[in-house]
Amino acid sequence: MKSPVSRRNHRRFSDLACGIVGAVAASLTLVVLGCIVWDLLRLGLPHLSWLFLTGEVADGGRSGGIGPVLVSTVMIVVIALAVAIPPGVGCALWLSEFVRPGTVPARAITGGVDLLASVPSIVFGLFGMAFFAQVLGLGFSILSGGLTLACMILPLLVRTTLTALQSLPVDLRPSAAALGLTQTTTIRKILLPAALPGILVGVTIGVARSLSETAALIFTSGYATRWPDSPGDSGRALSVHIYDLAMNIPNGAAAASASALVLLLMILVINSFASFLAERWLRRYHS
Amino acid sequence: MLALLSGSVVLLIVWFLVAGALPALRDGYLPRLLFDEHWQPGSARDPQFALMPMLAASVLVTALAALLAAPLGIAGAVFHRFYLPKRLAVWNQRMLELLAGVPSIVFGFWGLTVLVPLINRLHPPGQSLLAAGIVLALMILPTIALTSQSALRSVPESQLLAAAGLGMGRFATVFHIALPSARSGIGSGVLLAIARAVGETMAVVMVCGNIAKFPGSVFDPVRPVTATIALEMGYASSSHKALLYLAGLILVLVTGALTGWLAFGKRNAGEVS
Numbered sequence: 001m002k003s004p005v006s007r008r009n010h011r012r013f014s015d016l017a018c019g020i021v022g023a024v025a026a027s028l029t030l031v032v033l034g035c036i037v038w039d040l041l042r043l044g045l046p047h048l049s050w051l052f053l054t055g056e057v058a059d060g061g062r063s064g065g066i067g068p069v070l071v072s073t074v075m076i077v078v079i080a081l082a083v084a085i086p087p088g089v090g091c092a093l094w095l096s097e098f099v100r101p102g103t104v105p106a107r108a109i110t111g112g113v114d115l116l117a118s119v120p121s122i123v124f125g126l127f128g129m130a131f132f133a134q135v136l137g138l139g140f141s142i143l144s145g146g147l148t149l150a151c152m153i154l155p156l157l158v159r160t161t162l163t164a165l166q167s168l169p170v171d172l173r174p175s176a177a178a179l180g181l182t183q184t185t186t187i188r189k190i191l192l193p194a195a196l197p198g199i200l201v202g203v204t205i206g207v208a209r210s211l212s213e214t215a216a217l218i219f220t221s222g223y224a225t226r227w228p229d230s231p232g233d234s235g236r237a238l239s240v241h242i243y244d245l246a247m248n249i250p251n252g253a254a255a256a257s258a259s260a261l262v263l264l265l266m267i268l269v270i271n272s273f274a275s276f277l278a279e280r281w282l283r284r285y286h287s
Numbered sequence: 288m289l290a291l292l293s294g295s296v297v298l299l300i301v302w303f304l305v306a307g308a309l310p311a312l313r314d315g316y317l318p319r320l321l322f323d324e325h326w327q328p329g330s331a332r333d334p335q336f337a338l339m340p341m342l343a344a345s346v347l348v349t350a351l352a353a354l355l356a357a358p359l360g361i362a363g364a365v366f367h368r369f370y371l372p373k374r375l376a377v378w379n380q381r382m383l384e385l386l387a388g389v390p391s392i393v394f395g396f397w398g399l400t401v402l403v404p405l406i407n408r409l410h411p412p413g414q415s416l417l418a419a420g421i422v423l424a425l426m427i428l429p430t431i432a433l434t435s436q437s438a439l440r441s442v443p444e445s446q447l448l449a450a451a452g453l454g455m456g457r458f459a460t461v462f463h464i465a466l467p468s469a470r471s472g473i474g475s476g477v478l479l480a481i482a483r484a485v486g487e488t489m490a491v492v493m494v495c496g497n498i499a500k501f502p503g504s505v506f507d508p509v510r511p512v513t514a515t516i517a518l519e520m521g522y523a524s525s526s527h528k529a530l531l532y533l534a535g536l537i538l539v540l541v542t543g544a545l546t547g548w549l550a551f552g553k554r555n556a557g558e559v560s
Contacts, residue, residue: 011456011458011459012456014456014458014459015456015457015458017458018365018457018458018461019366019370019457021362021366022362022363022365022366022367022369022370023366023370024362025358025359025360025362025363025366026362026363026366026367026371026379026432028359028363029359029360029363029382029383029386029428029429029432030379030382032386032425032428033382033385033386033389035401036389036393036394036397039397039400039401040393040397043400086289087289087290087292087293088293090288090289090290090293091289091290091292091293091294094289094290095290108294109290109291109293109294110294111294111550112293112294112295112296112297112298113293113294113297114546114550115297115543115546115547116293116296116297116300117546118482118542118543118545118546119297119300119486119539119542119543120485120486120487120488120513120538120539120542121486121488122486122488122513122516122517122535122538123300123304123486123516123535123538123539124300125516125517125520126304126307126516126520126531126532126535127299127300127303127304127535129520130303130307130532131299131303151296151300154293154296155293158293208388211390212388212390212391212392213390214390214391214392214488214489215488215489215513215517218517218520218521219520219521239390239392239489242392242393242396243392243395243396243489243493246395246396246399246400246493247399247493253400256396256400257396257400260392260393260396263390263392263393264389264390264393267388267389267390268385268388271384271385271388275384
């Protein structure tokens with residue numbers, strides 16, 4: 001039989017222990033993040049300069065810059081967005097405005113989209129190489145890479161747009177109908193503009209996902225480090241550049257770190273923009 | 288029409304994988320995948336197709352990552368919810384979201400330049416099952432922590448107040464009230480993280496050592512399925528290529544099953560409440 005005092009001490013001890021373990025776990029996560037950023041800064045910052053951002057790739061990437069790589073990356077992302085946004089938004093509109101949720105077609109499409117979201121990126125690469133590069137004959141090109149990425153970010157766009165549409169006030173639709181607006185007008189003039197910030201959040205996250213992607217791009221957009229003339233050219237994305245420098249180029253670590261810093265900074269800015277948008281959007285409709 | 292397009296992209300992908308893998312299935316490679324001793328699919332004289340070490344590597348790497356990341360992530364989330372002052376908690380969450388956005392290639396690069404030399408000093412060669420497990424654990428840690436946080440946040444306030452009213456300490460509240468109540472949310476977060484870990488390629492390929500053999504210890508190099516696809520996709524031909532498609536198909540089936548399980552669990556949970 002424990003005395004009440006020892007039981008209280010025991011409880012105090014276990015509360016404290018629980019807190020300490022949690023604190024260690026939580027801070028370990030942040031320490032690791034700090035380590036990664038610190039190591040990248042230590043290795044990469046001396047290498048970083050304006051010339052590095054704009055210069056041509058030289059000596060396999062060890063010297064020179066990443067100018068053409070950045071241009072290729074932007075082209076790949078723009079193609080991916082341009083291709084994925086129309087079907088993504090269209091699919092979400094259909095799911096939210098035209099079918100009853102829970103019916104067989106709605107569930108089949110939602111299931112297909114969710115399954116697509118679960119496909120590993122390397123499989124997108126395998127598919128992209130077989131379909132876009134070989135069957136459609138686009139070869140290793142920026143276009144192939146962009147189309148592959150479009151498939152990858154499509155489910156993300158569908159999901160975010162759907163959430164944006166569904167979180168609009170329900171009475172928008174009957175009000176518009178009561179004013180005698182057709183469904184097309186309602187969608188074009190009321191629902192889409194109102195859901196635009198939410199859709200933009202999805203697009204922004206899509207940009208971040210595209211920039212982070214490597215596995216799907218190595219064998220679709222290729223390795224070339226020239227300045228790309230057209231979407232038909234091969235061009236390496238920034239993430240592929242980091243991979244190549246780290247794995248295949250001896251003494252490429254400094255340039256790889258500098259490129260990783262650039263990539264990290266881009267992702268940071270884009271993600272901050274997305275959460276800024278999302279917060280404003282939430283305040284508008286849920287306060 | 289657009290919806291149909293979006294929904295059917297996945298069918299197109301699966302169809303491509305099946306069509307690509309078909310020669311391997313038809314030519315009776317299946318027993319060889321299980322019983323061959325080596326992986327030398329390109330060899331003209333003695334092609335061998337031992338896929339099992341790679342499947343085992345995928346499972347081991349993922350399991351190691353989950354074992355490392357789940358306790359840390361959940362403990363961190365408990366701390367975040369029950370101990371951390373609100374203002375710090377907001378920052379903790381921001382940092383985790385930041386960490387969740389770090390591209391896998393950056394994790395892989397960091398693992399290669401910092402972690403692998405460290406492990407090498409401990410026990411050569413450094414590129415190993417352990418390195419891959421740690422890098423993957425770091426990658427999925429924010430996912431687990433963030434989903435656990437939101438699961439713990441959705442524990443009804445009334446239950447916590449009732450626990451406090453009964454004079455329960457924080458330790459008891461956490462272990463007997465909050466965690467059991469948030470179990471399904473935390474579980475689906477871990478499952479989501481596992482699905483991500485199985486499919487992860489770049490971070491793993493850079494640190495795992497890429498030797499297609501069963502590992503004897505955590506310090507041995509391994510080569511998961513995803514790494515194999517990434518390394519050999521560029522030059523594979525004929526039956527070798529079919530095998531890579533088969534490997535891709537296996538990956539899709541596994542991650543698809545995990546996702547399906549998640550969705551199914553969610554729907555059942557929705558019907559109960």
